[in-house]
Amino acid sequence: MKVSIDDLHKAFESRVRLGIMSALAVNEGLDFTSLKDFLDVTDGNLATHIKKLEKESFIEVEKSFVDNKPNTTYYMTQEGKKAFEEHLNVLEEIINSQKKKSN
Amino acid sequence: MKEEQDYIQDLAEIRSMMERSSKFLSLSGLAGVMAGIYALTGAYIAYSVFNFNPHEIIYRSFESSSLSMVIFIAIAVLIMAIGTAIFLSSKKARKRDENVWNATSKRMIASMAIPLAAGGIFILILLSKGLIGLIAPSTLLFYGLALYNASKFTFDDLKLLGLIQMGLGLTSAWFVEYGLLLWALGFGMVHIIYGIYMHLKYER
Numbered sequence: 001m002k003v004s005i006d007d008l009h010k011a012f013e014s015r016v017r018l019g020i021m022s023a024l025a026v027n028e029g030l031d032f033t034s035l036k037d038f039l040d041v042t043d044g045n046l047a048t049h050i051k052k053l054e055k056e057s058f059i060e061v062e063k064s065f066v067d068n069k070p071n072t073t074y075y076m077t078q079e080g081k082k083a084f085e086e087h088l089n090v091l092e093e094i095i096n097s098q099k100k101k102s103n
Numbered sequence: 104m105k106e107e108q109d110y111i112q113d114l115a116e117i118r119s120m121m122e123r124s125s126k127f128l129s130l131s132g133l134a135g136v137m138a139g140i141y142a143l144t145g146a147y148i149a150y151s152v153f154n155f156n157p158h159e160i161i162y163r164s165f166e167s168s169s170l171s172m173v174i175f176i177a178i179a180v181l182i183m184a185i186g187t188a189i190f191l192s193s194k195k196a197r198k199r200d201e202n203v204w205n206a207t208s209k210r211m212i213a214s215m216a217i218p219l220a221a222g223g224i225f226i227l228i229l230l231s232k233g234l235i236g237l238i239a240p241s242t243l244l245f246y247g248l249a250l251y252n253a254s255k256f257t258f259d260d261l262k263l264l265g266l267i268q269m270g271l272g273l274t275s276a277w278f279v280e281y282g283l284l285l286w287a288l289g290f291g292m293v294h295i296i297y298g299i300y301m302h303l304k305y306e307r
Contacts, residue, residue, distance in 0.1 A: 019120045023121070034205060037205050038120065091110050094107070095107060
């Protein structure tokens with residue numbers, strides 16, 4: 001299989017979005033505060049990146065109330081999972097092929 | 104365009120995020136050493152000051168006033184061990200620039216708390232029925248179950264520690280006369296050895 005940089009999904013160009021997807025890949029669901037904690041970014045920054053991923057329908061949002069406070073939990077969709085796995089594969093292929101070239 | 108180096112960095116960060124967001128890695132090894140020291144001290148006081156050494160499941164020859172002192176010592180050891188673990192783990196978390204009370208630590212604590220709560224209630228039942236000799240084995244057994252369960256959300260090494268404690272618990276249930284000795288071995292020596300091992304492996 002021949003892969004190229006073009007196969008990398010635009011949504012994963014940012015490290016923050018890649019981080020969100022990585023955290024959601026190994027967690028059933030995470031709330032906003034936990035994500036912010038792991039990624040070490042500001043509220044606004046995280047919200048923007050989340051919106052982009054939501055637009056791609058890679059993640060979905062569930063709003064609920066915990067102790068009368070609004071609580072937002074984010075989940076990875078099937079589509080997001082597929083795209084993320086594909087992205088990992090492409091990354092691997094690129095690295096491998098470049099290694100071969102340099103040998 | 105991104106360079107190869109960037110893609111390698113991408114992969115490294117993905118891996119690190121997956122680990123960081125699913126496992127609590129600020130658990131302190133030194134806290135294990137301290138817990139072991141408290142346990143050995145507690146077992147020594149119970150044995151030498153209060154003459155506590157159940158040799159049969161129904162331990163009749165023991166005064167109830169001394170028994171409440173032994174229970175008091177056990178609870179004191181537990182509180183000191185938990186307190187030290189929280190203190191040293193938050194110190195380690197601060198150093199690692201991580202929040203000690205985050206999604207992973209909550210999950211680790213919840214996965215420990217449920218087997219431990221069941222064990223605690225079971226021990227109260229044993230106590231009320233006078234089955235004193237089975238208390239030390241039960242603490243080891245339920246603690247082992249809790250560790251085994253929690254190992255999914257922190258260092259994998261805790262799995263083996265859990266199995267060792269379960270093994271000691273079952274052994275001491277069979278050989279009740281060695282209950283206190285095996286308890287001191289499990290909560291004392293094994294904790295100290297394991298704590299040093301974890302400290303050398305992850306904290307240097």
